[in-house]
Amino acid sequence: MFEFIFKMFGEGDVALPKAGMEAIPKQLYENLMNTDFIFNTSVASVEEGVITIENRTQMENHVTIIATDFCDLVLSEKHKSITWKSCYTLYFETNIRVIRNELIGLLPYQGTLINNIFYHTCVKTTSNPNNELLSVTVIDNHNLSDKNLVTRVKDELKEYCGIISPNFIKMYTIPKALPQLNDLKLDLHLSDTCLTPSVFIAGDTLLNGSLNAAMISGEKAALASIQYLKHKFHDVHSI
Secondary structure (H helix, E strand, C coil): CHHHHHHHHHHCCCCCCCCCCCHHHHHHHHCCCCCCCCCCCCEEEEECCEEEECCCCEEECCCEEECCCCCCCCHHHCCCCCCEEEEEEEEEEECCCCCCCCCCEECCCCCCCEEEEEEHHHCCCCCCCCCEEEEEEECCCCCCCHHHHHHHHHHHHHHHHCCCCCEEEEEEEEEEEEECCCCCCCCCCHHHHEEECCEEECCHHHCCCCHHHHHHHHHHHHHHHHHHHHHHHHHHHHC
């Protein structure tokens, strides 16, 4: 995985949307003409031609693409499980940047909570804040309360990074940050996205833990779905 990431950094620039990562789904949404979204609704199960949501309402469909952990949704997959790596992301406001260039700062010290830091304001954004926005990533669960975790992170920022009195903004706990995969892949066949004839899967769990893998698998799942629909309706018209 290190070799893959190192290769990607060597081949091209790393980029963030000027309006933040949320700009990616918003761009997709703006180009969809005949699409409805149901937000804040859990799916109970997925079967051939039917999605059952949390209130037991059933939604019939021709094709389903599951772009999340599918093991608890599809009956035939319930014996499987995906192991996940978790992390905490803490956001702070600071007066100055201790890293002047567009770089991610790694903390190599033994026993530190902080894995890396990054100033989002070091890249061009649509906003123009007065202060610097700093994100801090903690990758291990240290069984600390949120208050104690913030305090410890502030102490490490001061000791190891020279960042004094950062203003804490918010913390996000991400239990499924990256999948723990032993069989890493760079590509997959269309058939690899197929669980049942009309249920397809996508996500970095199919390849490797990266945004690149998520996009590749999503494209393959979409192409496999189109292929299935063409065959299905061609056969119906032929009859």
